[in-house]
Amino acid sequence: MPTPPSQPTGVRRPRAMVIDHAWRGLGPGLESLSGPGGAPLTRTVKLIVLPLVVRPALRPELAVDFLGPAEAACLDGLIRRSGALLVATAQWFTLLKRTRRALGIVAGNPQDLYFQRCFELATEHGAPSGDVDATDRARAVVEDVADTADGRTVEALKGYLSDAARRARLDGELATAWESRLSGPAPSSDASAAVDLAAVALDACGTPGRSGEAPEYATLVEAGHGELFGRALWAHAGGVWRRGDLPAHLGLTAHQVPPRPQVGRGASTATLPAPLDRTLFERLFVVLQSSARREELPPVPELVGRETGRSCAPLGLHDESLRVAVVLGGRLAVGLDPLGTGEPVLGRTAAHRAVNSRWRREASVLRARRMTVSPHPDPDGGVLDALAQDLRTPWAAYMRRLWVRLHGRDVRDAPLEDLAAAWAVLDGVARSVMMDHRAKVRSALRALSKAPTRVAEPRSA
Incomplete structure (x- = not known):
């Protein structure tokens, strides 16, 4: 990955541009965290770079959209000094995805589920060595994430709402709530x-x-x-x-x-209706799909019960x-x-x-x-x-x-x-x-x- 030309100094620059420039300057090894053009993925910035490397809560001067020369230099330095750690994070992510496939796990977005866990692994253990210990650690993380998300997946929601008697009961509750x-x-x-x-x-x-x-x-x-x-x-x-x-x-x-609102049977991000026109399934589908830490959500039966009144x-x-x-x-x-x-x-x-x-x-x-x-x-x-x-x-x-x-x-x-x-x-x-x-x-x-x-x-x- 070639190092981009240096940027002009003495002017305020968008923080996103500074992050992109510093990221591209780290060199190869970040492909699993980067897009086709070499820039960091949106989720990489959102889940790793900002909260774990930049940490704007501790550095409020870096929390703004446009940075002066001193702040831009500070941000650039933080990312470049974290280069080895980020490369190790990318390697753990590749290993966790491979482990996930081997275990037959398909629920959830791997970036949402594993990015921050990979950074933790890289911080504690460095790059995965390829030995049994690294494989065991990867398997433990993948299984732990799957366990904590159990009962909080789109598949679990679909199964819960497929029961005919339960659907009839929920439809009656919706009708009563709507009438009042x-x-x-x-x-x-x-x-x-x-x-x-x-x-x-x-x-x-x-x-x-x-x-x-x-x-x-x-x-x-x-x-x-x-x-x-x-x-x-x-x-x-x-x-x-x-x-x-x-x-x-x-x-x-x-x-x-x-x-x-209706109960609903399925959903697609490409065809979601306007927010207040969505079914129970569509409303919860978005929540489950976009949640980076689904373990913080209640199980599906409780989610559905609350959403019936909320809708x-x-x-x-x-x-x-x-x-x-x-x-x-x-x-x-x-x-x-x-x-x-x-x-x-x-x-x-x-x-x-x-x-x-x-x-x-x-x-x-x-x-x-x-x-x-x-x-x-x-x-x-x-x-x-x-x-x-x-x-x-x-x-x-x-x-x-x-x-x-x-x-x-x-x-x-x-x-x-x-x-x-x-x-x-x-x-x-x-x-x-x-x-x-x-x-x-x-x-x-x-x-x-x-x-x-x-x-x-x-x-x-």
């Missing part, structure tokens, strides 16, 4: 009040040092504004966002109001602080404007200015913006034009990802204690959506660069 969901006060006016309070809270979020001072978040939670907002969706409240073209649910359902709760969530985060996220989402169109929306806050400013600096967004104003906006065969369209309606992807993240916290009983915690989630989702769009643009450009050049045929006289 509208008991309570009329919520439409309260939904608007929640949106107004959310705006004040978001202004504090986008102002450095103020996220811990705003009382609006506590007011929203204590007054149950998240629950009232969820009830407003059931009552088909309109005008919540002061825009006639935006439904109150912001794409959380494909219907005017969320439908009654019929306002916004499909039990915890009120997480429901309030949906309201805050919706208020942020309707003001997202990565293309800088300047279209009038419900008053933008300091949080909007911070997120939109970051988004507009993205090269992929600048490319998409040029396409939207071009008289010929489809020069690349439609691929990039479709990605530009995603930026015209950014609230859809944002709300879908936010709900999934909050649902995962609800399953684990992890509320958002204060506004600072809520903002960390809201801002993190915005960054995640932005990074996902960047990756899609890069993939599209690579595909287009490999496409054969079409030669125009001569016109007839």
Whole structure:
């Protein structure tokens, strides 16, 4: 793996770029932790580099997206000094995957299950020596992970929900819970009040040092504004966002109001419906598929029992602080404007200015913006034009990802204690959506660069 050219000094650089540069400079031996182009896998960064090598909690100066020269040099040094440890981690991962295949284990994503355990093995034992001890250690880890995840797999969920009598009982429980969901006060006016309070809270979020001072978040939670907002969706409240073209649910359902949840029999990541339209199976499928530490989850019977009530709760969530985060996220989402169109929306806050400013600096967004104003906006065969369209309606992807993240916290009983915690989630989702769009643009450009050049045929006289 060739060492990339040195980067310019004296300027702030994206942390992701610094990590990529340092990683590529480590040389060969990291193939099992890297993508086809030599960059670290997303899960490598998320599960190994950041939490175990960089450790931003101990080095808060490295927790930001853009690093000054000194911070970039520190991060670069941390990764390079960990080179031998990371190579050993990659070797353990290869051995654990081979052991997994030999044992016939297929459940779960090996990267999620083993990455951090491999780093622990490398730290304690160095690189696997290829002897009996290394083989025994690998087998012990694979079997231990399989045991702790037992009863918490998609296969176990499928088996549990295949019983006809159990399915009938669950369907009856869903019907009963759904019929009683509208008991309570009329919520439409309260939904608007929640949106107004959310705006004040978001202004504090986008102002450095103020996220811990705003009382609006506590007011929203204590007054149950998240629950009232969820009830407003059931009552088909309109005008919540002061825009006639935006439904109150912001794409959380494909219907005017969320439908009654069904039990379900299967799921596919490629065809998952909108969050509030998902079956019990689909909701738990996502949780089980995305959990790096499934041993922290309750067994499948308990998961299903809790999810039956949760799926019929306002916004499909039990915890009120997480429901309030949906309201805050919706208020942020309707003001997202990565293309800088300047279209009038419900008053933008300091949080909007911070997120939109970051988004507009993205090269992929600048490319998409040029396409939207071009008289010929489809020069690349439609691929990039479709990605530009995603930026015209950014609230859809944002709300879908936010709900999934909050649902995962609800399953684990992890509320958002204060506004600072809520903002960390809201801002993190915005960054995640932005990074996902960047990756899609890069993939599209690579595909287009490999496409054969079409030669125009001569016109007839």
